[in-house]
Amino acid sequence: MKDLLRIATASVMLALAAAAQPLSENLILDEELSALRAITVTKKATFSDLCKMVLIHRNELEKYNTDEERCARLAELKIYDTTSVGHIHLKPVTKGAVAKAVLNLYNLEKTLLFRLTGIEWYAIQNAEILSLIEKGSNSWDNLSGEELVTIMDIAMQRAQEQSTWMLPKNPYKEFGFETYPEMEQKTKPLEPEKKSEEKADEPKPAAPPAEDK
Structure with missing residues (x-):
């Protein structure tokens, strides 16, 4: 009886644990969605x-x-030094700060001047080159929450594109083949079929008889 009770208790605990995991995931997802909507x-x-x-x-x-x-956490990861910001809830974020943060977050291609200085002015220019931010922006410009979300999404897309740049490419893929032997085999011209029966050599015509003089 005690063994049955232990088994039943263990089964209930496993069921509760299994149910709690997707519930936690849903709560996390809801928290992110709520934050995104608010921003x-x-x-x-x-x-x-x-x-x-x-x-x-x-x-x-x-x-x-x-x-x-x-x-x-951003300062810890060296994405952006937030220790000097002050009142993070009150201070409007600037386009320069956003540009610098996304370039560091996704380790996007950086210009020489931005890599050497880390200045937000050069981060803006870098972001304009990558089409993360519209041209003509200033590093001190404020932006809306919608603009912030859009810049972050574009940066993520650029990072995905960048990850494929150095991957080896198959030169035969664009022709529909995986390897050169496969391409050679399937594109090799067919040899003409041999005649089943070779024509026998025809006898040469006999020379005409010599005329009597």
């Missing part, structure tokens, strides 16, 4: 919004409970 409708994004977006893209939002911890 998207914001007319002027703040540094706390930037920190949330970066951690959403890193799938780490649920690991940190407060915006202060989230922004500290």
